[in-house]
Amino acid sequence: MAKHFKNSNDNSINVPKVDNAYNPMPVLNDTNVREARQAKSLEAFGSTQGGKQPLTQKQIAMRVIFGVLGVSIAIMVGLFAYGAYFIHSLNNSLGFEDEQVIKDLKDTLHNAEDDSVFYVALLGSDAREGDFSSRADVNMLMRVDTETKTISLVSVPRDMQINFAGQGVCKINAAYAYNGPVGAVTALQDFAGVEISHYAEIHFDELVDLIDKLGGVEVNVPEGFNTSGHRIYSGVQTLSGEDALAFTRNRYQSVAGDFGRAQAQRIVVEAIINKVLSQSPLDMPSTITSVASCFSTDLKVEDILNLALEFQGSDYSIYSAICPSYAFNENGVSYVGVMYDEWHSMMCYVDAGMDPLSTEPIPQEQLNDKKLGSASNGASTRDYESAVANSGLTTDAVVSVD
Secondary structure, rough: OOOOOOOOOOEEEEEEOOOOOOOOOOOHHHHHHHHHHHHHHHHOOOOOOOOOOOOOOOOOHHHHHHHHHHHHHHHHHHHHHHHHHHHHHHHHHHOOOOOOEEEEEEHHHOOOOOOOOOEEEEEEEEOOOOOOOOOOOEEEEEEEOOOOOEEEEEEEEOOEEEOOOOEEEEEHHHHHHHHHHHHHHHHHHHHHHHOOEEEEEEEHHHHHHHHOOOOOOOOOOOOEEEOOOEEOOOOEEEOOOOHHHHHHHHOOOOOOHHHHHHHHHHHHHHHHHHHOOOOOOOOHHHHHHHHHOOOOEOOOOHHHHHHHHHHOOOOEEEEEEEEOOOOEEOEEEEEEEEEEHHHHHHHHHOOOOOOOOOOOEEEEEHHHHOOOOOOEOOOOOOOHHHHHHOOOEEEHHHOOOO
């Protein structure tokens, strides 16, 4: 109903009635806020948009679940991509900078007939910064048997006299200088009479980093020495990277000279293996990745990790020996000659997975393999008995370690 008013001119004005002319803002409380938020949430899920029917609680729950799954999958994909990139980066750090070296090395290495048994050429280069013609100071053959859980380490003295293709008579460590990893593998294969499947190389400066990353290594030093600021006593002790490097380089204060140095190199390699395998399964991946950059090898980081896990926790054995040899001088050059028969016997034991210094009968299979320890590239005399008798130093002089 309209109210009737009169103005001063007696004109009538009809004013419509307005209900609730004053409409104050509603008072907000917890209930109002909660209801508003609930309505907004329902609207976000499409329950009030476009006149559609509101979603049921089950439909809302399914949307939440699928949303969470989507985010989880995205995170997993991201982690997988990062992991793949990380592994790829580690594999690159394990490889060689020169692509041609990798190609030639792969063409030289042999696929093992049995994946559980294979030979590795283990080289240690004495290259310093800016040195592009270094020789291999460590020449070691390693046989790995994951079935019997045995590892054999056999040193070939660096001054071993050989014939090298295109160079004639030289020392075996010169093969690395002449033709890099391929030359080293070829020379070692011909000398040992086995097919080598993998290659690993470490430089001396990287040896220090490797051992320090492991927190030092425990070794049994056969002879004490004092050189270049390093005083090392005989006996069991933990060596830092610098001390271990001095140990592997010492020959002038060893009664066996270079043969004693080769023994020290094997002792350190064995200690590194023991330290890595002593890690817990949970720590093993981080341990492998931390030392990966210290090596150059054809192996992938996942191969090394799987190999370590194969041996970890098992009652494994590590055998150690040096090629039976003697020192001699020819035309003013110091060389080492091989005792051919003894070398053949030693490689038969190695190939059979036995102790290289065993006195047990040689298995017939290895005994019939004339290539084993044949030293087909050996340049020293094969009538070596008199040469050994006249030599001032043989591998028999190496001090034994309990």
